[in-house]
Amino acid sequence: MSYNLDLEPISLPGLELKRPFLISGPCSAETEEQTLATAKELSKHGYKLFRAGIWKPRTRPGAFEGVGTLGLPWLKRVKEETGMFVCVEVANTNHVYEALKFGVDVLWIGARTTANPFAVQEIADALKGIDIPVLIKNPVNPDIELWIGAIERINQAGIKKIGAIHRGFSSFDDPKYRNSPHWQIPIELRRRIPNMPIINDPSHISGKRELLKEVSQEAMDLNFDGLIVESHINPEKAWSDAAQQLTPDALKDMIDSIVLRKSKIVDVPRVTLDNLRTEIDTLDNKLLDLLKERMKISEAIGKYKLKNNITILQTRRYDEILTKRKATAIEKGLNPDFVIDIYESIHEESIHCQNELMNKELKKKKQ
Ligand code: PEP
Ligand code: MN
Numbered sequence: 001m002s003y004n005l006d007l008e009p010i011s012l013p014g015l016e017l018k019r020p021f022l023i024s025g026p027c028s029a030e031t032e033e034q035t036l037a038t039a040k041e042l043s044k045h046g047y048k049l050f051r052a053g054i055w056k057p058r059t060r061p062g063a064f065e066g067v068g069t070l071g072l073p074w075l076k077r078v079k080e081e082t083g084m085f086v087c088v089e090v091a092n093t094n095h096v097y098e099a100l101k102f103g104v105d106v107l108w109i110g111a112r113t114t115a116n117p118f119a120v121q122e123i124a125d126a127l128k129g130i131d132i133p134v135l136i137k138n139p140v141n142p143d144i145e146l147w148i149g150a151i152e153r154i155n156q157a158g159i160k161k162i163g164a165i166h167r168g169f170s171s172f173d174d175p176k177y178r179n180s181p182h183w184q185i186p187i188e189l190r191r192r193i194p195n196m197p198i199i200n201d202p203s204h205i206s207g208k209r210e211l212l213k214e215v216s217q218e219a220m221d222l223n224f225d226g227l228i229v230e231s232h233i234n235p236e237k238a239w240s241d242a243a244q245q246l247t248p249d250a251l252k253d254m255i256d257s258i259v260l261r262k263s264k265i266v267d268v269p270r271v272t273l274d275n276l277r278t279e280i281d282t283l284d285n286k287l288l289d290l291l292k293e294r295m296k297i298s299e300a301i302g303k304y305k306l307k308n309n310i311t312i313l314q315t316r317r318y319d320e321i322l323t324k325r326k327a328t329a330i331e332k333g334l335n336p337d338f339v340i341d342i343y344e345s346i347h348e349e350s351i352h353c354q355n356e357l358m359n360k361e362l363k364k365k366k367q
Helices: 032-044 068-082 094-099 118-124 144-156 185-194 202-206 207-221 250-256 271-307 313-331 336-364
Strands: 022-027 048-050 086-090 108-109 134-137 163-165 199-200 226-230
Touching: 022 032, 022 144, 022 250, 032 068, 032 250, 048 199, 068 086, 068 094, 086 094, 094 336, 108 118, 118 144, 134 250, 144 163, 163 185, 185 199, 199 207, 202 207, 207 226, 226 250, 271 313, 271 336, 313 336
Parallel strands: 022 048, 022 226, 048 086, 086 108, 108 134, 134 163, 163 199, 199 226
Antiparallel strands: none
16 A cells, blocks of 8 residues: 655754654643743753643543633743743644644644544645644544544645654553553554654553553654653643653653664674574464465365355354463463464454355355
8 A cells, every 4th residue: 555645854943853852741731830830841851842732622521621722822932931842732723723823833633533534624624835743643443544544634735744643542441551552553654654753642552650661662662753741740730631641850750761772773783683584584484384274274164164054153163262272372481362363363364265255156056
């Protein structure tokens, strides 16, 4: 799949966004004092990009929905008094006009908005003819096409400075994260659109301070271009997302503790790595041969089912495979969840192939 995107590196007057860059500030601008105090502390540490939500998409009515346009002059003061660049979330035409009127430097599109192509198109239309960086969060659901669709809509409006923000995906059964990271999705996004920066949002993935470091480190090890982390002058008292915000000082400690590894293989011996990669290539070929062989047998089983008029899905057998493979995985020291995922996928493909076989036969009979 190829995407015809016309992108250019994100830059701001006098500031080139080099990996790893940091955007930080409160989840919400609450008061002028809180906004200014947080920005000043961040600026003291040398951070240049300030975030604050003023229109907050909340799950339920009655929760703090942001101060609205009232907060824009506060952000203007942040710019004037600290020299920081300011970033704001926009979700409709009016937000775009208001933010631009007050000199906001970077816009971002929130996860709930990305999931709605009507809203994204409305924002894209409002942005026609404007040159401003736009960061697009992943949609709440793990759908890479929806994410890319939003990126394309904004790009087609003529916006070239585009970045993606990975903030994790809603899940009803993830005990660890507020939003499951599904790292494979931003990795796939990078593969499909290699020249677009991807920023990680450990705050909304973690949902709690204690996890921020671990998630940020993983993002840096996966070669993300930057981080957007929520910070607040008094996190415990925050009006939204209190559990996941850090004081600017704690943020600095966290950021400084991240180990930055080289993103390119230079100045280290390549031979060992090349040899190991050759071994992986050989094993992958063997794996694919085995899969091919397994599919052939599954096809033979399909023919047997067809001949004897038996349903494709045999729940007891499927259950037996999952239970046995899980036990073997544990015995061999493999992650059982990983092995189950593989078998679910293999089983799905087997069913698909057997289904095709039966449909073909049905068509033949009709003719
Ligand atoms: C936010 O950044 O505060 C926010 C509302 O994020 P998301 O759209 O990722 O939920
Ligand atoms: Mn938030």
